[in-house]
Amino acid sequence: MNTSTNRIDQLPAQDGALVEGLYREHGTALFRFIAGLTGGDRQLAEDVVQETLLRAWKHAERLCAMESASIRPWLITVARRLVIDAHRARTARPRETDASALEVLPGPDEMSQALETMTVSDALDTLSPFHREALVETYLKGRTIAQASAHLGVPASTLKSRIYYASHAMRLALQERDQKEGPGR
Structure with missing residues (x-):
């Protein structure tokens, strides 16, 4: 043509x-x-x-x-x-996912643990650096009072005091967070 x-x-x-x-x-x-x-x-x-x-x-x-x-x-x-x-x-249209992609998704227990970790991390961020490092060294890293005080370069009594006040501040921060989120959690 x-x-x-x-x-x-x-x-x-x-x-x-x-x-x-x-x-x-x-x-x-x-x-x-x-x-x-x-x-x-x-x-x-x-x-x-x-x-x-x-x-x-x-x-x-x-x-x-x-x-x-x-x-x-x-x-x-x-x-x-x-x-x-x-x-x-x-x-x-949302893309279809195959079954193998669903296997990678975390289960309810993993999700709950991740949410708890995020909540604790957020509460730790509200602490002073001295209180935060006292809790991190003893609770998260699992060090004894003697090991943590030697690592931080402070007397054991000072570390115990920081742990006490840090624990109290963490408790308050977590309670405050629970009140903000309400009972629907």
């Missing part, structure tokens, strides 16, 4: 000859254009080419009135809009 002078109405619109002629003349260029838009997704590009040609067949009367030079831009516009619609449909 000579694209400069022929009109599409010279193709009979029956028995799929219109679609075959459009595919023969514009199919390769249309496929390349769509493949570029879809990031090389050949299956989607093929589907969009088919849908574009189906829409051309449905609008055969409109296309028959066009010059051949105007048909490719019309097809490209339809194809571009179909790619946009496909992208929107994919992003609007």
Whole structure:
């Protein structure tokens, strides 16, 4: 088909000859254009080419009135809009996950432990640096009073005092947090 002078109405619109002629003349260029838009997704590009040609067949009367030079831009516009619609449909729908991804999710006990760890960590952040390091060295690192006092370079009695006041401050911080969150926890 000579694209400069022929009109599409010279193709009979029956028995799929219109679609075959459009595919023969514009199919390769249309496929390349769509493949570029879809990031090389050949299956989607093929589907969009088919849908574009189906829409051309449905609008055969409109296309028959066009010059051949105007048909490719019309097809490209339809194809571009179909790619946009496909992208929107994919992003609007949540992706399906396979069973192996669900196995990686933490169980209720792990979630509860993670939440407790976050709560304790937040409460530790409210303490002074001296009180925080006293609790970290003794409770979290499991050091004895003698080991922790030697590591921190303070007398054991000072460390015991810091642990006492730090524990009291932690208790208050956690109670305050519970009151803010309410009974629905």
